[in-house]
Amino acid sequence: MSLESAQASLNNLNAKVESGDVEGGKEALSEMKILMLDFPGTEEFIKISASALELGVLLSxxxxxxxAFARNVAQLKSYYAxxxxxxxxxxxxxxxxxxGLNLMYLLVDNNLSEFHSELELLSSSEASTPFLSFPINLERQLMVGSYDEVLDAGxxxxxxxxxxxxxxxxxxxxxxxxDCVEVSYKTMKINDAVGMMKFDSREDLYEYIKECRDDWIxxxxxxxxxFQPPSGGAKASDIPSKKLIAQTLSYATELERIV
Incomplete structure (x- = not known):
């Protein structure tokens, strides 16, 4: 196949993706992958193959x-190499x-070990681009529990x-x-809950409660x-504090004798 024909096939695939024609794009990608089997290993053809798989990622x-996303990314890595x-x-x-999309995928999948492995492969110039700095900052915010910043980033x-x-x-x-709210509060104003969880409306909160928190009243x-109190959970009054203090003092006394 000539380089011009390969580029024409790539342009056709790109046009389908740009127009939002998912089904047409999938057909064009399948045809492209068949053509790629006969591509020579030159730089120009490898770049065309990588570009086609990138469009496949966007289609998925x-x-x-x-x-399909994971498959296309896995194939792409060899072409990038x-x-x-x-x-x-x-x-x-x-x-x-x-x-950057792959880092987002790993975050959603909670695959943090691979997330950090991927970071090590990035150059400083790549990591500083908006596409990559966005998921990198998200991961940092998640690790320190800055949930407000994560929700705002959306x-x-x-x-x-x-x-x-x-x-x-x-x-x-x-x-x-x-999870934090229902163990920290007995009650909460509905508007406060809407704001804390960054819902657009009370109706969105009601829908969330219906689907995910049917024990909320x-x-x-x-x-x-x-919020319903946790069933079978221990209360502060159930903890034998005086007994624990006496035991601790006894252990400390024995330790001091040994030393």
Missing amino acids: VAEEDLD SLSSFSSGSTTPKKCHIL THVPDPSYSFFMDNLLQTVRDSIA TDDAKDELC
Whole structure:
């Protein structure tokens, strides 16, 4: 196959993706992958192959197909490695975009060990791009429990393709906030809960309660949420504090005698 024909096939695939034609894009990608089997191992053809797989990654995000996403990223890594081996240091325009999406995928999957392994492969210039600095900052915020900042970040994604992973991540963060709220409070004003969990409306909160927290009680008369006490949980009054203090003092006395 000539380089011109390969580029024409790539342009066709790109046009499908840019227009939002997911089904047409999938067909074009399948045809492209068949053509790629006969591509020579030159820099130009490898770059075209990598660009095609990058478009495949964007198609899988548009279709919300995580299995296809993981497959395309796995294939891409070998092409990125091949491109980096050329003396020209060749790369693709979408590389940082795709690597950033992969970091988002690893965050949602809570695969932090691989997340940090991927970080080690980035150059400083790559890590500083908005596509990659966004998931890097998100991971730091999650690690220190800055959930407010994570929820706010959902409105500042570097590209619309990040929204799919961000929606999944926000659900995880809201679940963590809900876990903390229900053990920290007996009741909470509904508007306070809407603000704390960054919902757009009370209706969104009600939908979340219906789907994920059916043990929460909505008290419309008082305009508040009531949280059920944990069943079988120990209360402070149940802890034999005097007995524990006496035992601790006894152990300290014995230790002092030994020393």
